[in-house]
Amino acid sequence: MSSSAESEAEFIELFNGFYAKLYRIVWGICGQGEAAEEICQEAFLRYYERRDRLPGGDEACYWLIRVAKNLALNYEKRRRRENEVYRQYSLQASKTVRNDGEHEVLADESLKAVQKALSMVPYKLRIVLILKEYADYPYSAIAKILHITENNVKIRVFRARQHLIKLLSGEELYVP
Amino acid sequence: MCPDLITLSAYFDRELTENSFKEVESHLKGCSFCTNFLSRLEIHRTGFHADASALCLDGGELSKFRRCVNRARLRRIPSVRFVAVPLPLAAAVLAVLLVLTVLNFMPIERRFPQSARLQRNIYPTTVVSLSLTPNDVENLIHLMEGRQGFDGHATTYVLPAELPVAWLGNPQVQNAAVHENKP
Numbered sequence: 595m596s597s598s599a600e601s602e603a604e605f606i607e608l609f610n611g612f613y614a615k616l617y618r619i620v621w622g623i624c625g626q627g628e629a630a631e632e633i634c635q636e637a638f639l640r641y642y643e644r645r646d647r648l649p650g651g652d653e654a655c656y657w658l659i660r661v662a663k664n665l666a667l668n669y670e671k672r673r674r675r676e677n678e679v680y681r682q683y684s685l686q687a688s689k690t691v692r693n694d695g696e697h698e699v700l701a702d703e704s705l706k707a708v709q710k711a712l713s714m715v716p717y718k719l720r721i722v723l724i725l726k727e728y729a730d731y732p733y734s735a736i737a738k739i740l741h742i743t744e745n746n747v748k749i750r751v752f753r754a755r756q757h758l759i760k761l762l763s764g765e766e767l768y769v770p
Numbered sequence: 771m772c773p774d775l776i777t778l779s780a781y782f783d784r785e786l787t788e789n790s791f792k793e794v795e796s797h798l799k800g801c802s803f804c805t806n807f808l809s810r811l812e813i814h815r816t817g818f819h820a821d822a823s824a825l826c827l828d829g830g831e832l833s834k835f836r837r838c839v840n841r842a843r844l845r846r847i848p849s850v851r852f853v854a855v856p857l858p859l860a861a862a863v864l865a866v867l868l869v870l871t872v873l874n875f876m877p878i879e880r881r882f883p884q885s886a887r888l889q890r891n892i893y894p895t896t897v898v899s900l901s902l903t904p905n906d907v908e909n910l911i912h913l914m915e916g917r918q919g920f921d922g923h924a925t926t927y928v929l930p931a932e933l934p935v936a937w938l939g940n941p942q943v944q945n946a947a948v949h950e951n952k953p
């Protein structure tokens with residue numbers, strides 16, 4: 595088999611084996627199926643075009659996650675800017691109807707509410723929890739992906755959970 | 771004493787060393803606060819997993835990706851751009867084109883004075899057959915010399931009816947044939 599056919603076959607193996615996981619991660623960040631698909635395709639395209647110079651195996655997956663999470667973050671920022679006016683308006687409207695509407699929704703620890711609450715966790719903490727919960731990566735892998743220490747991962751995962759509990763139950767946790 | 775919440779969170783993720791893991795596990799048997807915290811995390815995890823399992827991929831991702839690659843390749847083909855041509859060069863090209871156009875409409879003799887023009891209006895050759903005996907020729911010459919019926923200028927001769935002359939072709943062609951056969 596020629597080297598280009600070999601690299602093509604390796605790429606297809608990577609694509610088929612990792613697409614679903616990457617999709618879950620990106621979806622966890624931006625919460626939009628269509629956008630998540632676009633972002634995954636774009637990340638794989640970037641990898642495909644540079645695959646001769648990029649690592650394979652786990653490192654290839656980490657590279658894809660880094661690219662996809664940056665794309666997803668940019669997408670999210672853009673979307674937030676676009677929705678700012680609308681959000682301001684809808685928040686005001688819900689306040690006039692129900693004084694504590696926002697809190698009521700979040701005080702419910704139902705499955706739907708978890709995703710909504712996660713989107714409100716600061717990005718630096720959220721991405722760590724997403725890699726843990728949606729992709730089931732161990733702390734060591736998350737540390738490699740994000741270029742931080744394992745201890746930092748442990749702390750960020752906890753802080754993200756702390757935010758979630760507060761958003762979902764309104765409860766403050768004692769942090770040592 | 772309860773382990774700190776960061777350790778509990780790491781315990782939940784099975785990221786503790788074996789010893790620490792066992793310590794926490796034995797503590798949990800008698801502490802409702804810690805078990806309550808962990809059950810919270812469990813609820814969240816169930817929520818995440820339910821979210822993730824609701825995501826369905828249609829299996830056409832690879833073929834969609836191939837289309838993406840093709841589109842990207844097309845994008846990389848440089849588009850046709852306007853080429854900057856210096857003004858003198860553009861003017862020269864225009865002048866050459868103009869001259870060529872004018873020449874095209876000029877009669878060929880003016881373009882190439884040495885060339886010969888072939889005449890197209892040539893009459894087709896016609897065979898004129900005269901079956902005259904030497905006696906008849908004698909008579910004819912005699913007749914013309916005697917100016918019988920000859921008006922001095924016209925080329926019309928009144929020939930005797932009995933003269934065995936056979937003309938082939940129509941009169942116009944016959945006329946042309948006579949012209950052609952002139953020395």
Ligand SMILES: [Zn+2]
Binds near residue numbers: 771772773801804805
């Ligand atoms: Zn305890």
